Amino acid sequence: MDKLIIVGIGGFFGANARYALTIWTDNILAPRWGSFPYGTLVVNIIGSFGLAFFGAWFSARTDLSPYLRLLLGAGFFGAFTTFSTYANESIAMLESGARVLPLLNLLLNNGCCFIGVALGLMLSHKLFGVA
DSSP, X not given: OHHHHHHHHHHHHHHHHHHHHHHHHHHHHHHHHOSOOHHHHHHHHHHHHHHHHHHHHHHHOXXXXXXXXXXXXXXXXXXXXXXXXXXXXXXXXXXXXXXHHHHHHHHHHHHHHHHHHHHHHHXXXXXXXXX
């Protein structure tokens, strides 16, 4: 039961961080570049990088509590990133008649998140000597 509480606490902070960053990003970028789910893209990229970075760091640090891994990994980053929102926003764009933007959203989310994971792992390897 204590593991569920730890994941829930991390999830609370991750979900709220996602909400705040999404609103902030959309308010800044949408007026400049037009309607697009910028906030979801940004949190997914940051979350992909962060989960890879901290995951690699945790694997190198056996002295860290498994609860910290649950708090940050399953809890915070699990709630911070949002595949379901990305998929729903893509479908909503398709239903509104857009054809290029949903494809762009698909390519950017998958491509940039893949790059985010690769960069997170590379940085973690460089800083912490994770093999």
